[in-house]
Amino acid sequence: MDNIAGQNASNKFAANITVFILVVLWLLPTIGLFVSSFRDRDQISNSGWWQAPMAVDLNFRTRIATDGAREENGVFILEGNVFADPALRANFPDSAGTVSAFGTRAVAPGEFPAGEVTELRGDGTLVVNADGSYRIETAEPLDRGPTLYFEARTPPKFTLDNYRTVLFADGMDRAFINTLTVTIPATIIPILIAAFAAYALAWMDFPGRGLLIAAVVGLLVVPLQLALVPLLKLHTEIGIGQSFLGIWLAHTGFGLPLAVYLLRNYMVGLPRDIIESAKVDGATDFQIFVRIILPLSFPALASFAIFQFLWTWNDLLVAKVFLPSGAESQVMTVKIADDLLGSRGGDWGILATAAFVSIAVPLIVFFTMQRYLVRGLLAGSVK
Amino acid sequence: MSPVVQGMLTIIIGVGGCVGYFYFSNMILDKVIFPAKGPQAGRNINRANQVRPWLFLFPAMFALGLYLAYPVVGSFWRSLFDRSGANFIGLGNYFDLFNEGAFRTAVFNNLLWVLFVPAAATFFGLLIAQLTDRLSWGNIAKSLIFMPMAISFVGASLIWRFVYSANPDIGIINAIRDSMGMVALDPLQVRFWNNFFLMFILVWIQTGFAMVILSAALRGIPEETIEAAIIDGANPFQVFFKIKVPQIMGTIIVVWTTITILTLKVFDIVYTMTGGNFGTHILPSYMMTYMFRDDGRATAVAFVIMILVLPVMISNIRQARKEMR
Structure with a gap:
């Protein structure tokens, strides 16, 4: 297709340049944050990060x-x-x-x-x-x-002081652990629950199946904001209150529609022959699910896991409402938004470093598992 | 007990509980209630198979019902009461809100967001998807533009402070103004346009999403249609707008509505960038000003968001039902 009409060299050049400019524009802000996190406090307040390599x-x-x-x-x-x-x-x-x-x-x-x-x-x-x-x-x-x-x-001066302050002195270490504590159970538990439900919606026949699928699609778009007040009240009434248990349950509930929807879409596409021949051989639904469906659905499970991980790691709203606001249970997003922006509003080095620490893990997950993420996005949107 | 230990325990109890529930409920169903032996074996197997879907579905349905379906009703009900929750005031909260200037600003801004963000993100996404299609380094470019998807809204807001800051030694915009001899200004305090500066942060995050999906859709277009158009003498623009775009219109609409829904929920950007000052409130951030203070008002604002989402919800359900037939 390279040598057909309408694909001449000047078009290709224009495309290269345009994409290059867009990529630079898209990356520039993040690079600024990254560079600033390594700069000395006095240098940050006296010259822009783009002048970092200069005196x-x-x-x-x-x-x-x-x-x-x-x-x-x-x-x-x-x-x-x-x-x-x-x-x-x-x-x-x-x-x-x-x-x-x-x-x-x-x-x-x-x-x-x-x-x-x-x-x-x-x-x-x-x-x-x-x-x-x-x-x-x-x-x-x-x-x-x-x-x-x-x-x-x-001369330009680069230092790890900001990282030392953020990681060891500013309570960010605690926030980091809290974020992990929120994220991991909130990622694993919905997957299991959703996988069984998705299998039932994909491969079992029962009255009302279509209605349930429609309900899941509908719930996909329910704004989280609606859930905050009634659920916080419910949690308080049954004694969970604002706690880690509460936020795990909340994230599980909020993540389920996407999980069920993604997994069902994927499972429906699995070859019917395998499942039917397993049934003929006398396998029960439970065996089929555990032995055949789960292993085959690994790509879909992985892509939902990445979504849910990114979503819970990056969440600010749910953490603000369902976790107590004290320092001992603050997650990183809350710590940055409510604590550091207030008390360290002018300390750009600390802010940049805190932000970078909080986005480092999602970025690693993103770049190593991008394949699954893309696959999941496509399964969820293009049908 | 430290939260870490608590977390580990929860994983073990949660995962073990789920596995245990599914395993034992199945076992009880097959062995105890409807055993597949004896004179009624055949009937029992059928009956067990009628019950089993509900065993599989129960935990998910329970959680969905409690955490998403009940709140729709619960929030609406709560919004009919006053601040203390004791006195029924009908639609009083809604009337009060509509009389409030700040609320009307938030609604207006939210409409701007809903119009601008999906349009801009889809436009950039489509542009980049098309341009990178045949580039040798297209995948790297796409990966880099996709990257903001992984960044939290809070992180993104901090990143963009290094663009928008009023200090010419921090913010790029003011550095450029400074080098051209203009006075520094705080972009986030420029009335009306500051909304667009905030919106652009979300566009920056969502363009990658649009790009990935539209790029897959573009690749799915049959080559013959494009070849035929080129042989007929269509120029690249005509190929793009008259051949490619119409064929992926369905996907464009899906991308557009998905971003629209997301836009209606994002409160983090406004919260961390301006806190809703300088006329930048949108409904989700406006709701947070009432959260923990006046539940009646907060739920009323949340329900207004729900009403805005409703048309998309209905069309999504319709679409899903059509596909299943």
Whole structure:
């Protein structure tokens, strides 16, 4: 089909370019999050993540000691280098750097370009050169060293500090475990229940079967919002309240229509001969289901498992309503949305890292099991 | 007891309970109630086979009934009572809601979402499905565009904060404005259009879904129809719009309605991005402002969502019944 009319080279080129642009657009936001999660806090607030591999102008301050002053012709001179300050060792390990601007007031740390001679408060002059060396001239000896502010180029810095904070100090580890605790039972239990029901709806004959299938299709689209108030009330009345047990039951109920629908659609397509010959050989329905249907339906079971896993892992609404809001039972989505966005709203490194930790597992599942996911989507939608 | 242990126990009890239920209920049916031996063996086997479907169906039907069917009725009933739940006020909650400006904004915004998100996601999905069809790296491209499907709405909202932030050192949009010498602005505070910025996050997530399904549908189109059109002199655009699109119209509609339904349920994006401020509430997020405070109002909002879903539900059921015949 490559050499037929209407498929010429320029079309192909246009398609390549368009797809490339779309892919970049689609990926860009996620890359931003990923890069930001590895950046140093000061760097994030001073340059965009797209400038991450480049040096950044950051502001620093240093207090100048007065003990090195000397007198020359009635003028007191104080000389030194701003990068020599031991407090700045973390940023300038070899005590060298490039000053681009300096100042004497915290509100205007980059008031003067490097090398410009400026008036010092009181009387006297000050100059800071690009290599960091400074010279202060005053008529009277200084009793207190002035504080110098300067802007210096700092090399790009990538760190795992954000991950350390998020994983070990911020309660995210707890949230991670809570998410797993919610997700795994809520994925496994509906599969079993749904598989039996799907087999009955696909291969057993009984009155009202068509009606039940229609009901399942109808329930597929019932908005979750309707269930929140009545079920929370019910859970409270029967003593489950807001708890893990409650959220497992809720996720099981909410996941079932899709599970039954997907599995039934798949099971109906299994070859009739196998099932009938097994029946002729005297197998019971239970045996047929366990020995034949379940193994053959593995792709459909896997695809539903992925759906349900992604859905429960990523869910915010059900967790907010059916789990207590305390830190000991928060899942990651709730932790990020309610906790971190409030208390760490401006700390972009922490936010990015927390988000990345929460999407890492679904992304791994997604990329390793994409085949089953696609198959499940197709079984559910294209008939 | 730590939740992890509790979780393990639940898996064991849940899975064991399910397996045990199915196994033993079958055994009791076959061995005790209707044993397949003795003078009535034949009749017993038939009877057992009449009961068995219901054994298989019971747990699923029970859970579906309790967790999805009952709430439709239960929510509607609750919405007829006031905040305390003691006084019957008829449709009072609904009247109050419709008199509230915020509710009308939420309904209006929700209509915008329902119109824009499915349309845009289906459009991009179809475009990408068609363009990647014959590319050598098409599968990689599709996989990357499909990726946001795995990301939670909360995660996606944070990701998009790095696009929309008002700080030109964080948000790309403001960085571009900054480099062109324009003042920074918060896109999420631009009235009316901020809704579209939020919608685009959902479009970003759902395009992959549309693309995967439409791409499979495009591959299912018989080659002869396309070849015939090309021989007749159709250009690529005509082939696409006049030959391919009409043949996959059914699938396009399925994709469109599926995304529509999803759009009506998503509250996370608005909740994490703006919290409903700056005129961005939609019904699901608006409902959450009443959740835990006024159950009567909350259920009334939920029921309004249900009414919006109803036409799709009916058409889906009709479609399913048609296919079964």
